[in-house]
Amino acid sequence: MKPFELSRRNLLKTGAIAAIGAIGAPMLTGCEGRKHEVDEDGNFIYKREKPAFMEPPKPIESSQIAKEYSCDVVVVGGGMAGLCAAISAAEEGAKVIVLEKTNTVNFRSQDYGAVGSRVQKQVGNDIDPVEITRELMRFGGYKNDQRVVSQWVKHSGKVNDWILDMALAKGCQIEHIWEKHDIVAEGATIKAYPTLTFILKPTQEAIEKAPRGMIGGKPTKAVAFTLLQTALDKGVEIYYKMPAVQLVRDDNNKGRVSAVIAKQKDGGYNKFNAKKGVILCAGDYGHNDEMLRYYIPSADTVSVNLYPSKANTGDGHRMGLWVGAAMDEAPHAPMYFDIAMIDSPGIADPIMRQPWLGLNSRGERFANEDLPYAYIANGTRQEPDYTRWNIWDSKWPDEAPLMHQTACKSLKSEWHSEDRVKDFVKKGVIKSANTIEELAQKIHLPVEKVKQEIARYNELARNGFDEDFYKRKECLTTIEKPPFYAAHMGIALLVTLGGLRINENMQVLDNDKHVIPGLYAAGNNSGSFYANDYCVTIAGNSHGRAYTFGYLAGKHITKA
Numbered sequence: 001m002k003p004f005e006l007s008r009r010n011l012l013k014t015g016a017i018a019a020i021g022a023i024g025a026p027m028l029t030g031c032e033g034r035k036h037e038v039d040e041d042g043n044f045i046y047k048r049e050k051p052a053f054m055e056p057p058k059p060i061e062s063s064q065i066a067k068e069y070s071c072d073v074v075v076v077g078g079g080m081a082g083l084c085a086a087i088s089a090a091e092e093g094a095k096v097i098v099l100e101k102t103n104t105v106n107f108r109s110q111d112y113g114a115v116g117s118r119v120q121k122q123v124g125n126d127i128d129p130v131e132i133t134r135e136l137m138r139f140g141g142y143k144n145d146q147r148v149v150s151q152w153v154k155h156s157g158k159v160n161d162w163i164l165d166m167a168l169a170k171g172c173q174i175e176h177i178w179e180k181h182d183i184v185a186e187g188a189t190i191k192a193y194p195t196l197t198f199i200l201k202p203t204q205e206a207i208e209k210a211p212r213g214m215i216g217g218k219p220t221k222a223v224a225f226t227l228l229q230t231a232l233d234k235g236v237e238i239y240y241k242m243p244a245v246q247l248v249r250d251d252n253n254k255g256r257v258s259a260v261i262a263k264q265k266d267g268g269y270n271k272f273n274a275k276k277g278v279i280l281c282a283g284d285y286g287h288n289d290e291m292l293r294y295y296i297p298s299a300d301t302v303s304v305n306l307y308p309s310k311a312n313t314g315d316g317h318r319m320g321l322w323v324g325a326a327m328d329e330a331p332h333a334p335m336y337f338d339i340a341m342i343d344s345p346g347i348a349d350p351i352m353r354q355p356w357l358g359l360n361s362r363g364e365r366f367a368n369e370d371l372p373y374a375y376i377a378n379g380t381r382q383e384p385d386y387t388r389w390n391i392w393d394s395k396w397p398d399e400a401p402l403m404h405q406t407a408c409k410s411l412k413s414e415w416h417s418e419d420r421v422k423d424f425v426k427k428g429v430i431k432s433a434n435t436i437e438e439l440a441q442k443i444h445l446p447v448e449k450v451k452q453e454i455a456r457y458n459e460l461a462r463n464g465f466d467e468d469f470y471k472r473k474e475c476l477t478t479i480e481k482p483p484f485y486a487a488h489m490g491i492a493l494l495v496t497l498g499g500l501r502i503n504e505n506m507q508v509l510d511n512d513k514h515v516i517p518g519l520y521a522a523g524n525n526s527g528s529f530y531a532n533d534y535c536v537t538i539a540g541n542s543h544g545r546a547y548t549f550g551y552l553a554g555k556h557i558t559k560a
Contacts, residue, residue, distance in 0.1 A: 051294050053314070056322035060246055060261050066268040071095040071237075073557055074260045074274040075281055076244045076316055078105040080543060081523025081550035082281035083227040083236075084159070087166075088554025089279075090234040097272055098236060099262050101243040101311045104211040105228050106283070108308055110219035111408070112547070113195040113540025116157030118164070119177045125194040129153045132193060136535050143329055143531035147504040152529070152541065156548045160197050163547060167200055167226040175201035175219065183539055185404040187472050189370045196540045200226075241265055244315060247278060247519070249323040256517035257323060276560065277518035279553045280508070281546075284496040284524035285314025295332040295498055301386040303340035303490030312495070316525035320500040325519070326511045328527035332498025335534040335542065336377035337408075340490035342387055344429040351421060352430065352487035353409050354400045355475040356392040357457050361385045363440070363449035365457065368469040372536035373408055377491050387490045389443055391454070393481045396421075403475050408539070421485070434482040443486050454479050497534055497542070499527035506553035507560075520557055522549035 073089045075082045078100035086096045100106075114120065115127050136149045164174075178196035185192065202210070202222035210221035210228075231238070239262070248259035248271070259273045285291040287310045292299045321327060339348040355369035358376075360383040367379040369390075380388050392399075397418060404410065424430040433439035440450040460466050461478045500521045501509045508519040521527075523546040535541055 051290055053288070053290050053294075053318055054321055057246070060269055064269050065261070065271045066264060068271045068273060069097060070273045070275070071097045072274065072276045073097070073279065073554070074099065074272045074277075075279045076260060076319075077101075077281035077283055077523070077525070078238060078240075079281060079283060079523060079546070080107060080223070080227065081525075081546040082279070083231050084163075084547045084550030085279045085281055085520075085522055085554040086231050086236045087227065087234060088551045089276075089558050090231070090236050090554075092555065092558040094276060094554075094558045096236045097274075098231070098238045099242045099244050099260060099272065100238060100240050101282070101315065102309060103240050105224060105238075106309055106311070107211065107220050107224040109543065110199050110217075110223070111540040111543060112160060112163070112197050112223075113538060113542075113544035114156040114160035114197050114548075115153050115195065117160040117197050118157075119160075119174070119198050120157070120194070123177050123179045125178070125180055127193060127195060132195070132538060135193070135537060136529075136541070139533060139535040139537075140333075140529075140531035145501075145503075145528040148502060148528040151504050151552060152545050152548050155552060156544045159548045159551045160544070162551065163223070163226070164198060166230050167222060170206070170226050170229060171203040172206060172222045172226060173201045175199045181404065182410060185472075185474075187474070188404075189368055189470070189472065190372055190375065190537055192372070192537050192539065195538050195544070242270070244282065244319065245269075247319045247323050249516070249519075253323050257519040274518070277520060277557050279506075279520040279522060279550075279557060280316035280320060280500070280525040281521070281523045281550060282316030282525050283312040284499075285317055286312050286493060286496050288313040291317070292496065295327075295330045296334050296496060297331060298381060299334060299493060301381045301491055302336075302493045303342060303386070304492045306337065306339070306492045306494045312524075316521065317500060320508055320519070320521065320525070323516065323519070324510045325508045325516060326501040326513070328498040328501060328531065330498070332496055333530040333533050334496055335494045336374050336381075337492040337494055338373045338376045338380065338489055340492035341429060342488040342490050344427070348487065348489065349420060349424065350409055351396065351400065352390055352424075352489065354390075354392070354396075354403055354405065355471065356390045356477075357454065357479060358388045358390055358489075359445065359450065359453060360388055361445070363445040363453060365453050365468070368466070368471045370403075370471045370475045374534050374536045378533070380489070381491055387488060389445065389486050389488055391439070391479060391484065391486045392477070393479045393484050395477065395481050396485075399477045425485070429487070431486045431488075432483045434484070436479075436484060439484045439486055443488065495524055495542070497524065497530040499525050499529075501527045503528075505556045506549050507556070518560075520553040522546065522553045 072094035073096045075086045075098045090096050176199040180194040183194045199219045200222035206225035210225040242262045244260045244262045246261040249257045291314045358369045425432045431442045440447040458478045461476045506520045507515045
């Protein structure tokens with residue numbers, strides 16, 4: 001037998017497996033969701049059971065179609081990627097229809113990442129495209145496709161300019177341009193890149209007409225209003241409350257995708273024929289429990305699902321799978337945030353998320369707290385109860401602004417308010433006490449352990465070097481001046497980032513890596529960009545990918 005050549009047959013021959021005995025039987029019969037078989041040489045063959053969402057439904061018959069529509073391009077989903085795709089295609093003279101599942105377009109946040117945009121050049125945020133590409137690939141463990149990743153790096157700047165020009169044409173103004181010091185903390189544990197671009201100030205019309213309930217407030221309304229109104233100005237037709245349920249692929253799923261079937265409010269169906277093809281921009285699958293647990297098992301540790309709408313149920317992914325599309329290799333990348341408040345369903349204020357002392361539910365310090373949100377969330381998920389307590393003292397107004405955290409955690413001036421902290425204390429979201437003993441009792445941690453950890457932490461802070469976890473000294477502050485504060489933090493899921501595999505033209509691929517004619521994907525329907533984790537060091541790249549790939553898909557589909 002050659003070195004390391006140990007098949008199941010050889011193992012049985014040696015009798016070594018007998019030592020496992022009956023208690024080893026579960027190891028052979030398999031984990032939940034898997035069936036174990038052996039090949040002719042006795043080697044294990046692992047098969048994962050096919051989940052229900054992968055099974056295609058019966059084709060909807062023509063007799064069930066109430067009405068047919070014809071156009072050049074159908075876009076499924078009215079979010080950032082979808083509207084950018086629709087506008088881009090309409091600019092090329094295409095007749096475009098957008099199918100939206102809900103009663104409005106869907107947007108969130110105000111962080112738009114790019115490389116080489118006009119406003120970045122204006123403030124001297126020079127970004128090396130080679131370094132950025134390598135960073136994105138490193139985060140994905142090179143399971144992502146560099147040909148696809150490079151499309152964002154190469155084109156995001158011009159598409160960011162394109163969106164800004166549309167916003168300015170609609171009367172919106174630039175409220176803030178992100179400068180390097182807003183985003184990058186010199187000497188931070190994890191290097192960050194100044195990829196964020198601008199924050200918009202909306203017009204009064206944008207405030208009044210933009211959809212309600214979006215994360216990000218007025219700046220998000222400005223972008224939502226801009227893209228929606230521009231799409232309508234260019235003749236894009238939007239059908240709301242019209243969820244797409246099936247793609248039509250010709251020649252028994254061997255030809256091109258030529259239509260989308262959508263469900264009417266009364267339960268009937270409409271068919272939307274697309275001469276050029278279909279662009280899937282229907283969002284992620286964060287509210288589809290079966291898909292979430294199949295592709296991201298770690299989601300079981302999540303305390304809060306932050307996505308503002310529950311319509312993100314993987315509709316685009318499933319429709320793609322049913323016509324033969326390939327999906328990213330599992331497990332997929334989630335976008336985890338450290339903003340789940342255990343004592344309140346609301347989103348945590350940045351003051352609670354600064355790199356204060358973090359203790360697990362046993363009162364133990366367990367990590368370098370100077371980490372971007374996904375990393376500290378990953379560390380917290382390894383601890384008992386998947387939670388941590390952030391602890392700080394009343395010196396925070398002077399100390400927090402010096403930490404210069406990455407953009408999503410930075411303590412901006414509008415949040416630098418002692419009244420806000422007092423209000424959170426009054427509501428019970430932040431716990432406060434005048435002694436460490438009293439604080440430990442309020443948060444139900446072992447008093448002596450907490451006192452021991454804080455004493456050690458104070459010693460490290462006074463020495464100016466964190467020899468336990470190597471946190472940079474700007475974030476290493478003593479906890480000694482009452483009142484003392486604590487916030488109970490869990491894990492939040494914003495979106496899932498696995499999708500249908502695409503090529504550099506945003507065309508969806510099958511399992512043999514062949515293009516499925518007439519089918520494109522962008523935004524969180526598209527894959528080939530992320531793996532393992534969201535790339536937190538390159539701020540805003542999720543939105544940047546969405547608008548860039550939507551734009552590129554709209555251009556390419558009209559030329560195909």
